[in-house]
Amino acid sequence: MDFFDAVESRRSVRKYLPEPVPREVIDRALSAALLAPNSSNLQPWEIFLVSSPEKRGAMVTACLDQTAAATAAELLVFTARTDTWRRNRAYLLKALQESGGAPDMILKYYNEIVPLMYAHGWLNALGWLKKIVFSIVGIFRPVPRGPFSNAEVKSVLSKTVALACQNFMLAIAAQGYATCPMEGFDPCRVKKILGLGRKSIVVMVIAVGRANPEGIYGPRLRLDPELFLFEV
Ligand SMILES: Cc1cc2nc3c(=O)[nH]c(=O)nc-3n(C[C@H](O)[C@H](O)[C@H](O)COP(=O)(O)O)c2cc1C
CATH class of the missing domain: 3.40.109.10 (NADH Oxidase)
Structure with a gap:
């Protein structure tokens, strides 16, 4: 069809x-x-x-x-899982490595940005901190506005x-x-x-x-x- x-x-x-x-x-x-x-x-x-x-x-x-x-x-x-990102990230990075290595930008994205997106810390402490920091920086330039929880x-x-x-x-x-x-x-x-x-x-x-x-x-x-x- x-x-x-x-x-x-x-x-x-x-x-x-x-x-x-x-x-x-x-x-x-x-x-x-x-x-x-x-x-x-x-x-x-x-x-x-x-x-x-x-x-x-x-x-x-x-x-x-x-x-x-x-x-x-x-x-x-x-369904969705909130916790499989770590496992899947490891698989993705391994697959990229096996296919000739990933550019630094991709490695930085998965190793630094992704945890920043998904991790919120105990009682969402990191989430609140991120929200405050991004809200302040966001006054001056475009920033991601979440996920913060x-x-x-x-x-x-x-x-x-x-x-x-x-x-x-x-x-x-x-x-x-x-x-x-x-x-x-x-x-x-x-x-x-x-x-x-x-x-x-x-x-x-x-x-x-x-x-x-x-x-x-x-x-x-x-x-x-x-x-x-x-x-x-
Ligand atoms: C997220 C979502 C939840 C829905 N839940 C139900 C449901 O519980 N029962 C049902 O009969 N239809 C459900 N529908 C179907 C919608 O009623 C239907 O898509 C809408 O009336 C438009 O009709 P169509 O899909 O035939 O174009 C759901 C649709 C979506 C996207």
Whole structure:
């Protein structure tokens, strides 16, 4: 399917036909998800395909019994980790080294700037210090205005994982199947089902299946682009 066909035909489908989705379809879409652009290429995502029947049942309940979750052939949980940046940075630096070495600028970025972005210290002490310093320097020149707290890091990570979600959903659409992204779920329960700790953030649950025409609740509704598009 052409890119624009996939974008234009994708809808959030809330009811699916009782038909399996071939594993190759899911795997191809997962590969597309992992190609999403991501902050500092630190690839903070963890994506779970829920295949155990018990976990699946519990996930439907955790998704507030939404029909999309209950009737989907597959359920996937897209999460982010706040702590894998150190591990992934080491892998990235090793890969760069093996491919002929990284320029000093890249090494400086990963060794100095990235920790400054992600580390906040005990009780966010470093985060507050960074905020004060950057706010003062920012009076005189442009500076980054965050992340200065764990909550701001979570926002950075959620942006990245949302892009992976979109790649995934478009790749599913391009293969003739449908999805429904969901934020209507209980994240505490989802984390418990998946055995995730406090370093994980549940960004989205995505239902996948063959669309039941009744699962499209109405024509695509978008507001006047003039409300949203600006040229300055
Ligand atoms: C982050 C996010 C969370 C969403 N959560 C839900 C949800 O919990 N349940 C649901 O039925 N749809 C959910 N949706 C789907 C939206 O309602 C849908 O994308 C929107 O109405 C536009 O329709 P379309 O996707 O068919 O173009 C969510 C979409 C996004 C992007």
